[in-house]
Amino acid sequence: MTTIAASLGRARKSPGAWFAGLTAAVALWFIVYRQLLPFARWLVGQIAIEPGSPLASSVEFFLYDTPKVLMLLTLVVFAMGVVRSFFSPERTRAILAGKREGLGNVAAAGLGIFTPFCSCSAVPLFVGFVSAGVPLGVTFSFLIAAPMINEVALGLLFALVGWRVALTYLAFGLTIAIVSGWIIGRLHLEGWLEEWVRNIRAGDVELQPDEMTWVDRFEAGWDAVKEIVGKVWYWIIAGIAAGAFIHGYVPAALLSRIMGADAWWSVPAAVLLGIPMYSNAAGIIPVVEALLGKGAALGTVLAFMMSVIALSLPEMIILRKVLSVKLIAVFVTVVACGILAVGYLFNALFS
Amino acid sequence: MKDIKVLGPGCARCKTTEDMVKAEAAKLGIDVAVEKITDYEKIAGYGIVSTPGIVIDGKVVHAGGLPKSDDLQRWLQA
Numbered sequence: 001m002t003t004i005a006a007s008l009g010r011a012r013k014s015p016g017a018w019f020a021g022l023t024a025a026v027a028l029w030f031i032v033y034r035q036l037l038p039f040a041r042w043l044v045g046q047i048a049i050e051p052g053s054p055l056a057s058s059v060e061f062f063l064y065d066t067p068k069v070l071m072l073l074t075l076v077v078f079a080m081g082v083v084r085s086f087f088s089p090e091r092t093r094a095i096l097a098g099k100r101e102g103l104g105n106v107a108a109a110g111l112g113i114f115t116p117f118c119s120c121s122a123v124p125l126f127v128g129f130v131s132a133g134v135p136l137g138v139t140f141s142f143l144i145a146a147p148m149i150n151e152v153a154l155g156l157l158f159a160l161v162g163w164r165v166a167l168t169y170l171a172f173g174l175t176i177a178i179v180s181g182w183i184i185g186r187l188h189l190e191g192w193l194e195e196w197v198r199n200i201r202a203g204d205v206e207l208q209p210d211e212m213t214w215v216d217r218f219e220a221g222w223d224a225v226k227e228i229v230g231k232v233w234y235w236i237i238a239g240i241a242a243g244a245f246i247h248g249y250v251p252a253a254l255l256s257r258i259m260g261a262d263a264w265w266s267v268p269a270a271v272l273l274g275i276p277m278y279s280n281a282a283g284i285i286p287v288v289e290a291l292l293g294k295g296a297a298l299g300t301v302l303a304f305m306m307s308v309i310a311l312s313l314p315e316m317i318i319l320r321k322v323l324s325v326k327l328i329a330v331f332v333t334v335v336a337c338g339i340l341a342v343g344y345l346f347n348a349l350f351s
Numbered sequence: 352m353k354d355i356k357v358l359g360p361g362c363a364r365c366k367t368t369e370d371m372v373k374a375e376a377a378k379l380g381i382d383v384a385v386e387k388i389t390d391y392e393k394i395a396g397y398g399i400v401s402t403p404g405i406v407i408d409g410k411v412v413h414a415g416g417l418p419k420s421d422d423l424q425r426w427l428q429a
Contacts, residue, residue, distance in 0.1 A: 088401070088414075088415060089400040089401040089414075089415060090399065090400050090401070090414055090415070092400075093400050123360065123391055124360070124391065124394050124395060124399065124400060124401060124402050125400050125401060127391060127392075127394075127395040128395055128398070128399065128400035128401075129400065131395055132398070196392050200392060200395050200396065321391060322391070
Protein backbone atom coordinates (compact mmCIF):
# COMPACT_ATOMS: atom_id res chain seq x y z
CA MET A 1 0.00 0.00 0.00
CA THR A 2 2.73 2.45 0.94
CA THR A 3 4.46 1.94 -2.42
CA ILE A 4 1.23 2.61 -4.30
CA ALA A 5 0.66 5.73 -2.24
CA ALA A 6 4.24 6.84 -2.84
CA SER A 7 4.04 6.32 -6.60
CA LEU A 8 0.70 8.10 -6.70
CA GLY A 9 2.33 10.96 -4.85
CA ARG A 10 5.11 11.07 -7.43
CA ALA A 11 2.59 10.87 -10.30
CA ARG A 12 0.77 13.90 -8.89
CA LYS A 13 3.93 15.92 -9.40
CA SER A 14 4.66 14.63 -12.90
CA PRO A 15 3.40 16.69 -15.84
CA GLY A 16 3.30 13.57 -18.04
CA ALA A 17 0.92 11.78 -15.69
CA TRP A 18 -1.30 14.87 -15.54
CA PHE A 19 -1.46 15.22 -19.33
CA ALA A 20 -2.19 11.50 -19.80
CA GLY A 21 -4.79 11.50 -17.03
CA LEU A 22 -6.48 14.64 -18.36
CA THR A 23 -6.66 13.28 -21.90
CA ALA A 24 -8.27 10.06 -20.63
CA ALA A 25 -10.67 12.01 -18.40
CA VAL A 26 -11.77 14.33 -21.23
CA ALA A 27 -12.32 11.37 -23.60
CA LEU A 28 -14.40 9.59 -20.97
CA TRP A 29 -16.28 12.84 -20.32
CA PHE A 30 -17.36 13.09 -23.98
CA ILE A 31 -18.41 9.44 -24.14
CA VAL A 32 -20.61 9.77 -21.04
CA TYR A 33 -21.94 13.17 -22.13
CA ARG A 34 -23.25 11.80 -25.42
CA GLN A 35 -25.23 9.13 -23.59
CA LEU A 36 -27.06 11.54 -21.28
CA LEU A 37 -30.08 12.34 -23.47
CA PRO A 38 -30.89 8.71 -24.47
CA PHE A 39 -30.39 7.72 -20.86
CA ALA A 40 -32.74 10.44 -19.55
CA ARG A 41 -35.40 9.44 -22.14
CA TRP A 42 -35.04 5.80 -21.19
CA LEU A 43 -35.33 6.65 -17.50
CA VAL A 44 -38.48 8.72 -18.05
CA GLY A 45 -39.90 5.78 -20.05
CA GLN A 46 -39.38 3.55 -17.03
CA ILE A 47 -41.41 5.81 -14.75
CA ALA A 48 -45.18 5.55 -15.01
CA ILE A 49 -45.84 9.01 -16.46
CA GLU A 50 -47.96 9.64 -19.48
CA PRO A 51 -45.58 10.37 -22.37
CA GLY A 52 -45.88 13.88 -23.78
CA SER A 53 -47.54 15.26 -20.66
CA PRO A 54 -46.19 18.44 -18.99
CA LEU A 55 -44.93 16.31 -16.10
CA ALA A 56 -43.00 14.03 -18.45
CA SER A 57 -41.27 16.93 -20.18
CA SER A 58 -40.44 18.54 -16.81
CA VAL A 59 -38.99 15.30 -15.49
CA GLU A 60 -37.03 14.72 -18.68
CA PHE A 61 -35.61 18.26 -18.58
CA PHE A 62 -34.56 17.73 -14.97
CA LEU A 63 -33.05 14.28 -15.47
CA TYR A 64 -31.18 15.38 -18.59
CA ASP A 65 -30.03 18.79 -17.40
CA THR A 66 -28.80 17.84 -13.93
CA PRO A 67 -25.95 15.55 -15.02
CA LYS A 68 -25.37 17.65 -18.15
CA VAL A 69 -24.96 20.93 -16.30
CA LEU A 70 -22.87 19.38 -13.54
CA MET A 71 -20.55 17.75 -16.08
CA LEU A 72 -20.25 20.95 -18.11
CA LEU A 73 -19.64 22.94 -14.96
CA THR A 74 -16.81 20.63 -13.90
CA LEU A 75 -15.13 20.97 -17.28
CA VAL A 76 -15.58 24.74 -17.49
CA VAL A 77 -14.46 25.37 -13.92
CA PHE A 78 -11.36 23.24 -14.38
CA ALA A 79 -10.38 25.08 -17.55
CA MET A 80 -11.06 28.46 -15.94
CA GLY A 81 -9.12 27.49 -12.81
CA VAL A 82 -6.10 26.84 -15.02
CA VAL A 83 -6.60 30.12 -16.94
CA ARG A 84 -7.08 32.07 -13.71
CA SER A 85 -3.76 30.86 -12.35
CA PHE A 86 -2.18 33.29 -14.83
CA PHE A 87 -3.96 36.25 -13.23
CA SER A 88 -4.00 37.66 -9.72
CA PRO A 89 -5.67 40.77 -8.32
CA GLU A 90 -2.24 42.15 -7.34
CA ARG A 91 -0.95 41.84 -10.88
CA THR A 92 -4.17 43.32 -12.26
CA ARG A 93 -3.77 46.32 -10.00
CA ALA A 94 -0.18 46.80 -11.12
CA ILE A 95 -1.40 46.88 -14.73
CA LEU A 96 -4.23 49.30 -13.99
CA ALA A 97 -2.40 51.68 -11.64
CA GLY A 98 -0.80 53.69 -14.43
CA LYS A 99 -3.83 53.70 -16.70
CA ARG A 100 -5.87 56.74 -17.52
CA GLU A 101 -9.64 56.66 -17.82
CA GLY A 102 -11.01 55.49 -21.11
CA LEU A 103 -8.44 52.87 -22.02
CA GLY A 104 -8.22 52.03 -18.33
CA ASN A 105 -11.94 51.26 -18.21
CA VAL A 106 -11.57 48.87 -21.13
CA ALA A 107 -8.57 47.13 -19.57
CA ALA A 108 -10.30 46.91 -16.18
CA ALA A 109 -13.45 45.36 -17.62
CA GLY A 110 -11.41 42.85 -19.62
CA LEU A 111 -9.27 41.87 -16.63
CA GLY A 112 -12.44 41.62 -14.53
CA ILE A 113 -13.46 38.52 -16.49
CA PHE A 114 -10.44 36.46 -15.51
CA THR A 115 -9.15 37.87 -12.26
CA PRO A 116 -10.21 35.68 -9.35
CA PHE A 117 -12.77 37.57 -7.32
CA CYS A 118 -15.14 36.72 -4.53
CA SER A 119 -17.52 39.15 -2.87
CA CYS A 120 -15.86 38.65 0.53
CA SER A 121 -12.76 40.15 -1.10
CA ALA A 122 -14.65 43.11 -2.59
CA VAL A 123 -13.66 45.60 0.11
CA PRO A 124 -9.92 44.88 0.30
CA LEU A 125 -9.91 44.85 -3.48
CA PHE A 126 -11.71 48.15 -3.80
CA VAL A 127 -9.51 49.85 -1.20
CA GLY A 128 -6.40 48.26 -2.63
CA PHE A 129 -7.17 49.58 -6.10
CA VAL A 130 -8.16 53.10 -5.09
CA SER A 131 -5.27 53.56 -2.68
CA ALA A 132 -2.76 52.46 -5.32
CA GLY A 133 -3.90 55.26 -7.60
CA VAL A 134 -6.27 53.33 -9.85
CA PRO A 135 -8.91 55.95 -10.82
CA LEU A 136 -12.33 55.51 -9.20
CA GLY A 137 -14.11 55.00 -12.53
CA VAL A 138 -11.60 52.36 -13.62
CA THR A 139 -12.00 50.58 -10.27
CA PHE A 140 -15.75 50.54 -10.82
CA SER A 141 -15.35 49.10 -14.30
CA PHE A 142 -13.46 46.24 -12.70
CA LEU A 143 -15.92 45.90 -9.84
CA ILE A 144 -18.87 45.72 -12.23
CA ALA A 145 -17.23 43.35 -14.71
CA ALA A 146 -15.82 40.91 -12.16
CA PRO A 147 -19.12 39.52 -10.85
CA MET A 148 -21.24 40.30 -13.92
CA ILE A 149 -19.18 38.61 -16.61
CA ASN A 150 -18.81 35.39 -14.82
CA GLU A 151 -16.55 33.09 -16.79
CA VAL A 152 -18.37 30.02 -15.52
CA ALA A 153 -21.71 31.45 -16.68
CA LEU A 154 -20.09 32.29 -20.01
CA GLY A 155 -18.87 28.71 -20.47
CA LEU A 156 -22.25 27.24 -19.52
CA LEU A 157 -24.15 29.60 -21.82
CA PHE A 158 -21.84 28.66 -24.66
CA ALA A 159 -22.48 24.95 -24.11
CA LEU A 160 -26.20 25.05 -23.28
CA VAL A 161 -27.65 27.90 -25.32
CA GLY A 162 -25.11 28.46 -28.08
CA TRP A 163 -22.26 30.74 -29.02
CA ARG A 164 -24.47 33.60 -30.22
CA VAL A 165 -26.07 34.13 -26.83
CA ALA A 166 -22.74 33.61 -25.06
CA LEU A 167 -21.03 36.26 -27.19
CA THR A 168 -23.99 38.58 -26.76
CA TYR A 169 -23.71 38.21 -23.00
CA LEU A 170 -19.98 38.91 -23.14
CA ALA A 171 -20.36 42.01 -25.32
CA PHE A 172 -23.34 43.18 -23.27
CA GLY A 173 -21.46 42.82 -19.97
CA LEU A 174 -18.23 44.42 -21.16
CA THR A 175 -20.09 47.41 -22.59
CA ILE A 176 -21.99 48.00 -19.37
CA ALA A 177 -18.86 47.70 -17.23
CA ILE A 178 -16.84 50.04 -19.46
CA VAL A 179 -19.54 52.69 -19.92
CA SER A 180 -20.80 52.60 -16.30
CA GLY A 181 -17.26 52.92 -14.95
CA TRP A 182 -16.53 55.74 -17.37
CA ILE A 183 -19.68 57.63 -16.32
CA ILE A 184 -18.90 57.18 -12.62
CA GLY A 185 -15.39 58.48 -13.33
CA ARG A 186 -16.78 61.53 -15.18
CA LEU A 187 -19.04 62.36 -12.23
CA HIS A 188 -15.96 62.84 -9.98
CA LEU A 189 -17.48 61.26 -6.91
CA GLU A 190 -14.23 60.70 -5.00
CA GLY A 191 -15.69 62.84 -2.19
CA TRP A 192 -18.43 60.28 -1.67
CA LEU A 193 -16.03 57.59 -0.54
CA GLU A 194 -15.91 56.90 3.17
CA GLU A 195 -13.43 59.23 4.88
CA TRP A 196 -10.79 56.62 5.80
CA VAL A 197 -10.65 55.24 2.27
CA ARG A 198 -9.65 58.62 0.88
CA ASN A 199 -6.81 59.01 3.36
CA ILE A 200 -5.26 55.63 3.05
CA ARG A 201 -2.01 55.09 1.19
CA ALA A 202 -1.19 51.56 0.28
CA GLY A 203 2.14 50.14 1.29
CA ASP A 204 4.23 48.84 -1.56
CA VAL A 205 4.14 45.14 -1.97
CA GLU A 206 6.73 43.21 -3.90
CA LEU A 207 5.04 40.96 -6.38
CA GLN A 208 6.01 37.37 -5.95
CA PRO A 209 7.57 36.14 -9.18
CA ASP A 210 5.22 33.85 -11.06
CA GLU A 211 6.97 30.52 -10.69
CA MET A 212 4.01 28.20 -11.16
CA THR A 213 4.60 25.02 -13.11
CA TRP A 214 1.96 23.34 -15.27
CA VAL A 215 1.37 20.84 -12.49
CA ASP A 216 0.65 23.74 -10.11
CA ARG A 217 -1.80 25.19 -12.63
CA PHE A 218 -3.60 21.87 -13.09
CA GLU A 219 -3.79 21.52 -9.34
CA ALA A 220 -5.25 25.03 -9.18
CA GLY A 221 -7.86 23.92 -11.73
CA TRP A 222 -8.71 20.87 -9.68
CA ASP A 223 -8.90 22.93 -6.48
CA ALA A 224 -11.32 25.26 -8.26
CA VAL A 225 -13.50 22.30 -9.23
CA LYS A 226 -13.58 21.00 -5.65
CA GLU A 227 -14.33 24.42 -4.26
CA ILE A 228 -16.80 25.83 -6.80
CA VAL A 229 -18.68 22.69 -7.76
CA GLY A 230 -18.80 21.72 -4.08
CA LYS A 231 -20.29 25.11 -3.25
CA VAL A 232 -22.76 25.74 -6.08
CA TRP A 233 -24.26 22.33 -6.82
CA TYR A 234 -27.40 23.04 -4.81
CA TRP A 235 -27.87 26.37 -6.60
CA ILE A 236 -27.71 24.47 -9.84
CA ILE A 237 -30.20 21.81 -8.77
CA ALA A 238 -32.56 24.61 -7.69
CA GLY A 239 -32.02 26.41 -10.99
CA ILE A 240 -32.66 23.25 -12.99
CA ALA A 241 -35.82 22.51 -10.99
CA ALA A 242 -37.08 26.03 -11.80
CA GLY A 243 -36.08 25.53 -15.42
CA ALA A 244 -37.82 22.14 -15.52
CA PHE A 245 -41.02 23.68 -14.18
CA ILE A 246 -40.93 26.42 -16.83
CA HIS A 247 -40.13 23.87 -19.52
CA GLY A 248 -43.05 21.60 -18.65
CA TYR A 249 -45.81 23.83 -17.30
CA VAL A 250 -45.48 27.47 -18.34
CA PRO A 251 -47.37 27.90 -21.62
CA ALA A 252 -45.26 29.43 -24.37
CA ALA A 253 -48.06 31.85 -25.30
CA LEU A 254 -48.17 33.29 -21.77
CA LEU A 255 -44.41 33.61 -21.55
CA SER A 256 -44.00 35.29 -24.91
CA ARG A 257 -46.74 37.72 -23.93
CA ILE A 258 -45.06 38.74 -20.66
CA MET A 259 -41.42 38.29 -21.64
CA GLY A 260 -41.63 38.70 -25.41
CA ALA A 261 -40.08 41.56 -27.33
CA ASP A 262 -43.44 43.33 -27.71
CA ALA A 263 -43.93 43.81 -23.99
CA TRP A 264 -41.96 47.04 -23.43
CA TRP A 265 -42.33 46.90 -19.65
CA SER A 266 -40.84 43.41 -19.38
CA VAL A 267 -37.23 44.67 -19.46
CA PRO A 268 -37.52 47.05 -16.45
CA ALA A 269 -39.65 44.43 -14.68
CA ALA A 270 -36.93 41.83 -15.24
CA VAL A 271 -34.24 44.17 -13.88
CA LEU A 272 -36.28 45.13 -10.81
CA LEU A 273 -37.14 41.50 -10.14
CA GLY A 274 -33.47 40.55 -10.38
CA ILE A 275 -32.07 43.06 -7.86
CA PRO A 276 -33.33 41.46 -4.62
CA MET A 277 -32.86 37.98 -6.08
CA TYR A 278 -29.48 36.55 -5.53
CA SER A 279 -28.32 33.40 -7.17
CA ASN A 280 -25.02 32.02 -8.13
CA ALA A 281 -24.34 32.70 -11.80
CA ALA A 282 -24.25 28.99 -12.54
CA GLY A 283 -27.71 28.44 -11.02
CA ILE A 284 -29.41 30.97 -13.26
CA ILE A 285 -28.28 29.42 -16.57
CA PRO A 286 -30.78 26.51 -16.63
CA VAL A 287 -33.56 29.07 -16.05
CA VAL A 288 -32.23 31.15 -18.96
CA GLU A 289 -32.13 28.03 -21.12
CA ALA A 290 -35.76 27.18 -20.33
CA LEU A 291 -37.02 30.77 -20.77
CA LEU A 292 -35.36 31.14 -24.17
CA GLY A 293 -36.77 27.77 -25.23
CA LYS A 294 -40.26 29.05 -24.49
CA GLY A 295 -39.96 32.11 -26.68
CA ALA A 296 -38.90 34.78 -24.17
CA ALA A 297 -36.98 37.64 -25.80
CA LEU A 298 -33.19 37.40 -25.58
CA GLY A 299 -32.71 40.97 -24.31
CA THR A 300 -35.26 40.52 -21.54
CA VAL A 301 -33.78 37.22 -20.39
CA LEU A 302 -30.21 38.54 -20.39
CA ALA A 303 -31.34 41.66 -18.52
CA PHE A 304 -32.90 39.46 -15.87
CA MET A 305 -29.83 37.26 -15.64
CA MET A 306 -27.41 40.17 -15.32
CA SER A 307 -29.54 41.92 -12.77
CA VAL A 308 -29.59 38.78 -10.63
CA ILE A 309 -25.83 38.30 -10.90
CA ALA A 310 -24.43 41.85 -10.94
CA LEU A 311 -26.71 43.74 -8.59
CA SER A 312 -26.74 41.72 -5.43
CA LEU A 313 -27.86 42.98 -2.06
CA PRO A 314 -25.21 41.11 -0.01
CA GLU A 315 -22.41 42.68 -2.05
CA MET A 316 -23.86 46.17 -1.59
CA ILE A 317 -24.01 45.64 2.15
CA ILE A 318 -20.35 44.68 2.13
CA LEU A 319 -19.44 47.66 -0.05
CA ARG A 320 -21.22 50.00 2.37
CA LYS A 321 -18.02 49.82 4.46
CA VAL A 322 -16.15 51.83 1.84
CA LEU A 323 -18.82 53.66 -0.16
CA SER A 324 -21.36 56.16 1.03
CA VAL A 325 -25.02 55.31 0.46
CA LYS A 326 -25.13 58.00 -2.24
CA LEU A 327 -22.29 56.37 -4.13
CA ILE A 328 -23.92 52.94 -3.87
CA ALA A 329 -27.13 54.48 -5.23
CA VAL A 330 -25.22 55.95 -8.19
CA PHE A 331 -23.54 52.59 -8.78
CA VAL A 332 -26.86 50.69 -8.79
CA THR A 333 -28.60 53.32 -10.94
CA VAL A 334 -25.87 53.46 -13.56
CA VAL A 335 -25.58 49.69 -13.84
CA ALA A 336 -29.37 49.18 -13.87
CA CYS A 337 -29.74 51.80 -16.63
CA GLY A 338 -26.99 50.09 -18.60
CA ILE A 339 -28.72 46.73 -18.30
CA LEU A 340 -32.03 48.33 -19.34
CA ALA A 341 -30.52 50.02 -22.36
CA VAL A 342 -28.83 46.92 -23.65
CA GLY A 343 -31.91 44.79 -22.89
CA TYR A 344 -34.01 47.00 -25.15
CA LEU A 345 -31.25 47.12 -27.75
CA PHE A 346 -31.04 43.35 -28.03
CA ASN A 347 -34.80 42.93 -28.10
CA ALA A 348 -34.85 45.36 -31.02
CA LEU A 349 -31.93 43.70 -32.78
CA PHE A 350 -32.89 40.06 -32.40
CA SER A 351 -36.66 40.12 -32.81
CA MET B 352 10.35 34.15 17.50
CA LYS B 353 8.66 34.95 14.22
CA ASP B 354 6.03 37.64 14.12
CA ILE B 355 3.20 36.49 11.84
CA LYS B 356 0.10 38.41 10.84
CA VAL B 357 -2.85 36.86 9.07
CA LEU B 358 -4.82 39.52 7.17
CA GLY B 359 -8.50 38.99 6.47
CA PRO B 360 -11.91 40.38 7.35
CA GLY B 361 -13.01 37.16 9.03
CA CYS B 362 -14.15 34.90 6.24
CA ALA B 363 -13.91 31.14 6.63
CA ARG B 364 -10.72 30.95 4.59
CA CYS B 365 -8.95 33.48 6.78
CA LYS B 366 -9.65 31.34 9.84
CA THR B 367 -8.41 28.24 8.01
CA THR B 368 -5.26 30.10 6.99
CA GLU B 369 -4.58 31.08 10.59
CA ASP B 370 -4.98 27.47 11.72
CA MET B 371 -2.70 26.25 8.92
CA VAL B 372 0.04 28.71 9.89
CA LYS B 373 -0.11 27.59 13.51
CA ALA B 374 -0.15 23.90 12.58
CA GLU B 375 2.82 24.15 10.19
CA ALA B 376 4.83 26.19 12.69
CA ALA B 377 4.14 23.62 15.39
CA LYS B 378 5.17 20.82 13.02
CA LEU B 379 8.48 22.54 12.27
CA GLY B 380 9.00 23.46 15.92
CA ILE B 381 9.25 27.17 15.10
CA ASP B 382 8.22 29.62 17.76
CA VAL B 383 5.63 32.03 16.34
CA ALA B 384 3.32 34.77 17.50
CA VAL B 385 0.27 34.80 15.24
CA GLU B 386 -1.90 37.87 15.14
CA LYS B 387 -5.12 38.14 13.17
CA ILE B 388 -5.79 41.51 11.49
CA THR B 389 -9.42 42.11 10.54
CA ASP B 390 -9.44 45.88 10.18
CA TYR B 391 -9.86 46.86 6.52
CA GLU B 392 -7.79 49.97 6.95
CA LYS B 393 -4.80 48.05 8.29
CA ILE B 394 -5.21 45.29 5.70
CA ALA B 395 -5.14 47.83 2.88
CA GLY B 396 -2.09 49.44 4.46
CA TYR B 397 -0.10 46.29 3.69
CA GLY B 398 -0.86 46.80 0.04
CA ILE B 399 -2.63 43.52 -0.61
CA VAL B 400 -5.74 43.36 -2.74
CA SER B 401 -7.09 39.91 -1.98
CA THR B 402 -7.48 38.12 1.30
CA PRO B 403 -6.39 36.13 3.20
CA GLY B 404 -2.89 37.53 3.31
CA ILE B 405 0.12 36.43 5.35
CA VAL B 406 2.82 38.75 6.67
CA ILE B 407 5.94 37.26 8.22
CA ASP B 408 8.25 39.63 10.09
CA GLY B 409 6.74 42.61 8.30
CA LYS B 410 7.04 41.12 4.81
CA VAL B 411 3.96 40.15 2.76
CA VAL B 412 4.51 36.59 1.56
CA HIS B 413 1.05 35.64 0.38
CA ALA B 414 -2.22 37.19 -0.75
CA GLY B 415 -5.44 35.60 -1.92
CA GLY B 416 -6.66 32.06 -1.40
CA LEU B 417 -5.49 29.35 0.93
CA PRO B 418 -1.74 28.90 1.07
CA LYS B 419 -0.16 25.55 0.23
CA SER B 420 1.46 23.77 3.13
CA ASP B 421 4.73 23.36 1.16
CA ASP B 422 4.87 27.12 0.65
CA LEU B 423 4.05 27.79 4.30
CA GLN B 424 6.97 25.64 5.41
CA ARG B 425 9.27 27.43 2.99
CA TRP B 426 8.20 30.88 4.24
CA LEU B 427 8.45 29.86 7.88
CA GLN B 428 11.97 28.51 7.43
CA ALA B 429 13.22 31.45 5.37
